[in-house]
Amino acid sequence: LLLYDGIASYTVASDGTVQIERQITTYQENAAGIADDSYLDINTPETLERLRFEQISLFAQKYPRHKLAADEDRDFYDPSQPIMTPKVARSELLNLYRLTFMGERGWVRDYEGYAESLQANIDPDDPSRLNVIDQPMLIGQYRVHAQQTQFRR
Known part of the structure; x- marks a missing residue:
């Protein structure tokens, strides 16, 4: 209580x-x-907050002052130009999910489900905004051990 x-x-x-x-x-x-x-267990919102922080930090450090272009237009630009695309953002998030969040830290699960649900699109009303929807699957806490022991003759 x-x-x-x-x-x-x-x-x-x-x-x-x-x-x-x-x-x-x-x-x-x-x-x-x-x-x-x-959101009852404190681990859930705290883990989600940390995932979000790591994602934002990655993009702020690796892609500062980049331009935003559609995936299909990327080939028209000089490769030396600092250009972000939805496909690049999606790739970065998938790598972060698998290597850091799953592998190194053990915070999440179901990479395939995450990859399938991850969306990154340029906002139709704001060409300077990248809209990302991600749905991480958190690993649950080991709180209860339920076991049944049966005697057999």
């Missing part, structure tokens, strides 16, 4: 150090007032 009021549960180790057992958010209902546990 304390968890749902914003109080984390904890234990004290034999050496006296305090260890958080579980920490949840106070998010328990969506905007329509319907029970929703999608």
Whole structure:
């Protein structure tokens, strides 16, 4: 009950150090007032925030002051020109997902599902805006171990 009021549960180790057992958010209902546990565990919004930070940092560091062009127009430009395309953005996000988020950090799963759902398009009303929709599949926390032991003769 304390968890749902914003109080984390904890234990004290034999050496006296305090260890958080579980920490949840106070998010328990969506905007329509319907029970929703999608952001209940603190790990979910914190992991999503970190994914977003890493994505934004990648593009800010690697593609500062680039121009934005359609994929089909890229071949018309001199290769030395700093030009971003939706295909390049998609490729960068897929590499980041597989190598860093899945491999190095173990935060996400289902690369194929992510690749299939990832969208990157130039905004039809703003040619300087790249719209990206990504749907990362987070790895769940190992909180419950359920096991049944059956005696056989």
